[in-house]
Amino acid sequence: MNFDDTPQEAEFRATARAWIDANAPKQYEEELRKSSLGRTVLKNANILEVAKAWQKKKADAGWACLHWPKEYGGRGASPIERVIWQQEEGPFGQLSRMFIIGHGMCGPTVMAFAREEHKRTYLPPLASGEKVWCQLFSEPAGGSDVAGLRTRAEKDGDDWVINGQKIWTSGAHYSDYGILLTRTDPTVPKHKGLTMFFLDMKSPGVEVRPIKQASGASDFNEVYFTNVRIPDHQRLGEVGDGWNVSLTTLMNERSAIGAAVSTGFPELFEYCSSLMLDDSLAIEDRAVRSKLANWAVKASGLKYTSMRAISALSRGERPGPENSIGKLVAGSMIQDVATYALELQGAEGVVSGPEDAELAGRFQAMLLRAPGTRLEGGTDEIMRNIIAERVLGLPGDIRVDKDVPFNKIPTKGR
Amino acid sequence: MNFDFSDDQKQLRDQARKFLAEKCSPKAVRVVLDGKAPYDKELWKGLAEMGFLGVAIPEEFGGAGAGHLELCVIAEEMGRANAPVPFSSTVYLAAEALLIAGSDAQKKKWLPAIASGEAIGTLALFEGKGNPSPKNVKLTAANGALNGVKKPVADGAIADFAVVAARTGSSGRDSDISLFLVDLKAAGTEVKSLTNLDPTRGQAEITFKDCKAEPLGGAGEGWSILTEVLDRAAVLCAFEQVGGADRALEMGRDYALDRIAFGRQIGSFQAIKHMLADMYVSATLARSNSYYGAWALSTNAAELPEAAAAARISATQAFQHCAKNNIQVHGGMGFTWEFDCHMYYRRANAMALGLGSLTYWEDQLIDRMRKKNAA
Numbered sequence: 001m002n003f004d005d006t007p008q009e010a011e012f013r014a015t016a017r018a019w020i021d022a023n024a025p026k027q028y029e030e031e032l033r034k035s036s037l038g039r040t041v042l043k044n045a046n047i048l049e050v051a052k053a054w055q056k057k058k059a060d061a062g063w064a065c066l067h068w069p070k071e072y073g074g075r076g077a078s079p080i081e082r083v084i085w086q087q088e089e090g091p092f093g094q095l096s097r098m099f100i101i102g103h104g105m106c107g108p109t110v111m112a113f114a115r116e117e118h119k120r121t122y123l124p125p126l127a128s129g130e131k132v133w134c135q136l137f138s139e140p141a142g143g144s145d146v147a148g149l150r151t152r153a154e155k156d157g158d159d160w161v162i163n164g165q166k167i168w169t170s171g172a173h174y175s176d177y178g179i180l181l182t183r184t185d186p187t188v189p190k191h192k193g194l195t196m197f198f199l200d201m202k203s204p205g206v207e208v209r210p211i212k213q214a215s216g217a218s219d220f221n222e223v224y225f226t227n228v229r230i231p232d233h234q235r236l237g238e239v240g241d242g243w244n245v246s247l248t249t250l251m252n253e254r255s256a257i258g259a260a261v262s263t264g265f266p267e268l269f270e271y272c273s274s275l276m277l278d279d280s281l282a283i284e285d286r287a288v289r290s291k292l293a294n295w296a297v298k299a300s301g302l303k304y305t306s307m308r309a310i311s312a313l314s315r316g317e318r319p320g321p322e323n324s325i326g327k328l329v330a331g332s333m334i335q336d337v338a339t340y341a342l343e344l345q346g347a348e349g350v351v352s353g354p355e356d357a358e359l360a361g362r363f364q365a366m367l368l369r370a371p372g373t374r375l376e377g378g379t380d381e382i383m384r385n386i387i388a389e390r391v392l393g394l395p396g397d398i399r400v401d402k403d404v405p406f407n408k409i410p411t412k413g414r
Numbered sequence: 415m416n417f418d419f420s421d422d423q424k425q426l427r428d429q430a431r432k433f434l435a436e437k438c439s440p441k442a443v444r445v446v447l448d449g450k451a452p453y454d455k456e457l458w459k460g461l462a463e464m465g466f467l468g469v470a471i472p473e474e475f476g477g478a479g480a481g482h483l484e485l486c487v488i489a490e491e492m493g494r495a496n497a498p499v500p501f502s503s504t505v506y507l508a509a510e511a512l513l514i515a516g517s518d519a520q521k522k523k524w525l526p527a528i529a530s531g532e533a534i535g536t537l538a539l540f541e542g543k544g545n546p547s548p549k550n551v552k553l554t555a556a557n558g559a560l561n562g563v564k565k566p567v568a569d570g571a572i573a574d575f576a577v578v579a580a581r582t583g584s585s586g587r588d589s590d591i592s593l594f595l596v597d598l599k600a601a602g603t604e605v606k607s608l609t610n611l612d613p614t615r616g617q618a619e620i621t622f623k624d625c626k627a628e629p630l631g632g633a634g635e636g637w638s639i640l641t642e643v644l645d646r647a648a649v650l651c652a653f654e655q656v657g658g659a660d661r662a663l664e665m666g667r668d669y670a671l672d673r674i675a676f677g678r679q680i681g682s683f684q685a686i687k688h689m690l691a692d693m694y695v696s697a698t699l700a701r702s703n704s705y706y707g708a709w710a711l712s713t714n715a716a717e718l719p720e721a722a723a724a725a726r727i728s729a730t731q732a733f734q735h736c737a738k739n740n741i742q743v744h745g746g747m748g749f750t751w752e753f754d755c756h757m758y759y760r761r762a763n764a765m766a767l768g769l770g771s772l773t774y775w776e777d778q779l780i781d782r783m784r785k786k787n788a789a
Contacts, residue, residue: 001417001708001709001712006416037696117651166602233470273787286777289780292780293775293776294776297724297779300702300706300724301703303702304702305699306418307417310415310417311416311418312418314513315416326696326764381684383691384684384688384691385684385687385696388681388691392663392667394667394671394681394686394690398684
C-alpha cells in the first residue's frame with residue numbers, strides 16, 4: 001500500500017508539470033483556485049476565451065484529450081497518465097469545464113459510431129477546443145426516463161427532418177455541434193424506436209433559448225428543432241439502435257475518475273477556522289466540531305475512494321463501481337454544507353452574497369447551485385438505482401411501458 | 415501508486431475468510447451469545463495455530479513478523495464473522511501497548527504468549543462514564559501498588575494480564591498518568607463480570623487493592639503512550655467495523671432478493687433498494703477512510719492521528735448504519751433472537767463505544783486537523 005508513482009508515472013508527471021509550469025495562464029491561478037461550486041468567474045477576462053486559449057495551447061503541444069488516439073487530436077496516453085495530468089493541471093482544470101461534455105461524451109460516441117472521414121474531420125477541433133459540442137438528450141417528457149423522448153426524425157430522401165424540443169442542454173448557446181437522440185419509430189416500444197445523429201448547431205431551424213435557473217444563472221438551454229435537416233451520413237449507429245448508442249455515451253462518463261468533486265468542505269473548514277461566534281472561534285464550538293467532523297470523513301472518504309479507483313487504473317484494471325458514489329455523496333453534502341455555513345452567520349446569512357467578503361460570500365452561490373447538482377447527470381434517485389442494480393445486483397424497476405408501442409403509452413397522469 | 419492491499423495480503427484475507435467460515439459460523443457465535451461459554455476457546459486456539467494472533471508481532475517475540483497491513487486484513491475478517499474471542503483487547507490494545515512501550519523482558523514474557531494463544535490481555539482504562547481523558551483516571555499507583563476500580567474492562571474476566579492506566583501525579587497535566595502491567599492471576603485484584611450490550615464479547619469490573627504492578631514505559635509517559643495505542647486500535651477496530659458493515663449489507667441484500675411480498679421480490683421496491691444503496695455508500699466511505707488509516711499505521715506516518723480518527727468515525731457510522739438498516743430490511747424476522755441480525759446490531763453499537771464514543775473522536779479529528787493546518 002503506497003502512494004508512490006512507478007518510474008514511468010513519475011517521469012510522465014515531471015514532464016507534465018514542467019510543461020504546465022511554463023505554459024499555464026498563471027495570472028488566473030489565484031482566482032481559479034478560489035472558485036467553488038456555483039462560482040467560477042474571472043473578474044477581468046471572459047472565461048470562455050481564456051478556456052479556449054488554454055485548450056488550444058494544450059492541443060498544439062499534445063496535452064489535449066490525452067487518452068484519445070493521436071490521429072483524432074489526442075496523445076494516446078494511458079488512463080493513469082490522464083489522471084496524473086488532471087492532478088498536475090490543478091486549478092487550471094477548472095477551465096476544462098466547458099469541454100467536459102464534448103470530450104467526455106460526444107467525442108467517444110463519434111469515435112465509436114461515425115465514419116472514418118468524419119472522425120478525422122470533427123474530432124481534432126473538438127479536442128483542441130476550437131469547436132465545442134453539446135449533448136441533446138433530455139426533453140420535457142424525458143428526464144430520468146430519457147427513452148421517453150419525443151423529438152421526431154423522419155426520413156426524406158438522403159436527409160432526416162427533425163422536429164421537437166430538447167431541454168437542459170449545457171452550453172448549447174456556445175456550441176458548434178451536438179449529438180442528438182431522436183425518435184424514428186413511434187410504433188415500437190420506446191427503447192427500440194430511437195436513432196442518434198450529430199448535427200451542426202448553426203443548421204437552419206435550430207433555435208437555442210437559455211433557461212434562467214433557480215439560481216438566476218443560465219448554464220443550460222432549451223433547444224427547438226423546426227424542420228431541421230440532417231444528412232443520413234451524420235447518423236451515429238443503426239436506425240433504431242439509438243438507445244444502445246446512448247449507453248456508450250453515458251458509459252464514457254469515466255472522466256470523473258481522478259477529478260476532485262466539490263463537497264464544500266474545505267471552504268467550510270476554512271470559514272469556521274476564522275469565524276467568531278460570540279466570544280470564540282466557531283471551530284471551538286462543540287456542535288460545530290461535530291458537524292465538521294462528520295463532513296470531514298465524507299470528504300476524505302470520497303478522496304480515498306477515488307485513490308482506490310486510480311490505483312486500479314495504475315494496475316491496468318478497470319476501476320470497480322466504488323466511484324459511482326461520488327456525485328451522490330457530494331451533491332447533497334454541498335447543499336447541507338452551504339445551508340450550515342449560512343446558519344452560522346445568523347440573520348446576516350441572508351445578505352452575505354457573492355459580492356461580500358471572500359469567505360462568507362461563497363456559500364449563497366453554493367446553496368443556490370446545489371439543487372442542480374443533485375439532478376444533473378442522473379438524479380440522486382437514479383444514482384441509488386444504479387448502485388442498487390449494478391453494484392448490489394437487486395432487480396430492476398418493474399417497467400409497465402416496456403412492451404407497449406411508444407404511441408400507446410399514456411402521456412398524462414390525470 | 416497502489417492504494418490497495420497486495421496480492422499476498424488479499425490471499426491472506428481469503429485464507430482467513432475460509433478459516434472463519436468453517437470455525438466461526440453464526441451457530442458457534444451463539445454458544446457465547448447464549449452465555450454457554452465466556453469466549454470461543456477452540457477458535458482462539460485455531461487463530462493462534464493459523465498465526466493470526468501474532469501476525470504483527472515480530473518473529474523474535476514469537477510472532478509471524480508480517481505487519482500491520484496483514485493485521486488489518488485479519489481484523490476485517492474477524493468483524494465479518496462477528497468472532498466471539500478477545501481479539502481486539504489482546505491484539506490491538508495489549509500487544510500494541512507492549513510493542514510501543516514494553517521493556518525487552520516484558521515483551522519476551524507476554525508477546526510470545528499472546529501469539530501462541532496462551533495469554534489473553536486487555537487495557538484497563540475507563541472508570542465509569544466518560545471518554546478517554548487524563549482527568550477521568552482516578553486509580554492511583556504508589557510504591558508499585560495500584561488502588562482503584564476500572565470499569566468497563568473489555569474481556570476483563572478472561573484476561574491473564576492488563577495494561578492499567580494509573581494516576582501518579584496531580585499537576586493537572588497529561589504527565590500525571592503512567593501505565594502499569596498487571597498479572598491478573600496474582601493477588602490484589604477482584605474481577606466481576608458485567609452484563610453487557612454485546613454478550614459475544616465480555617466486559618468486567620476490576621477492583622485493584624494494593625495490587626502489585628510493574629511500570630510499562632516511563633513514569634509520566636502513560637498518556638502519550640495511550641494516545642498512540644488508541645490511535646492504532648482505532649484503525650484496527652475500523653477494519654473490524656468495515657467487515658461487520660459489509661456482512662450486514664450482504665445479509666440485507668440477500669434477504670431483499672429472497673423475500674417476496676406484494677407478489678414481487680422486496681428488493682425491487684425503491685424504498686428498499688435506496689436503503690441498501692445508502693448502506694453501500696457508508697460502507698464504501700468507511701473502507702476508503704480505513705485504507706488511509708492502514709497506510710498511516712503501517713508506515714508509521716505523521717498522518718496517523720488524523721487518519722485514525724477519520725477511520726474510527728467513518729467505520730463506526732457505517733457499521734451502525736448497516737446493522738440498523740439490515741434489521742429494517744428483514745422486517746419482523748430481523749427483530750427475532752433467532753435471526754442473526756441482532757448480533758451485528760449489538761456488536762456495532764458496542765464497538766461504537768469501546769475506544770471512546772463518537773463525540774470523543776470527532777473532537778480528536780478536528781483538533782488534529784487544526785494542528786496540521788497550523789503547521
